[in-house]
Amino acid sequence: DGGITQSPKYLFRKEGQNVTLSCEQNLNHDAMYWYRQDPGQGLRLIYYSQIVNDFQKGDIAEGYSVSREKKESFPLTVTSAQKNPTAFYLCASRTGTGSGYGYTFGSGTRLTVV
């Protein structure tokens, strides 16, 4: 079945370390997104990419970096510059531009700083 795979499901990071969250999709979608979810705050956009080798900052990009070398993959690196990285991270991809427009989400990665 087509979908989005995020790994790992749980990730622990020591302060000062960079960590990379994986997001892979086999939906053949061009656009991919990273969201951060905190309790009571909904989802906030970190980065998005509409095409391979291109990406744009979202609303809370500071302390994060991404790459888009393949259509299927959009990894997110949480750098040591991110002061409060503990959160639930969701990857999504977008299909369509008209009435078929919609987002498909992965099952998320929970990152905890220890």
Added chain:
Amino acid sequence: AQSVTQPDIHITVSEGASLELRCNYSYGATPYLFWYVQSPGQGLQLLLKYFSGDTLVQGIKGFEAEFKRSQSSFNLRKPSVHWSDAAEYFCAVGVNFNKFYFGSGTKLNVKP
């Protein structure tokens, strides 16, 4: 600035009772409107969406939502709630294809 408000943080209903979750948005034009559901520790699943046309839209799992332009609302309803509906529900507004604004969510608890 665009915003999405879900005024109810938590709602508890009895199994078999009706449900209405509220969503109000702030946007100058008619946006794309969505409702998603999230089970604990999981991603978001699309329940339904509104783009244009009939203001009452049907979704999966027996949910429906009504777009009311005059009230800038897109409330989610279900006539009879099942215990498996307990989850968190998010309203979202699509301003353009790359800009999605989410509400802060409503957690639904279902009493047996």
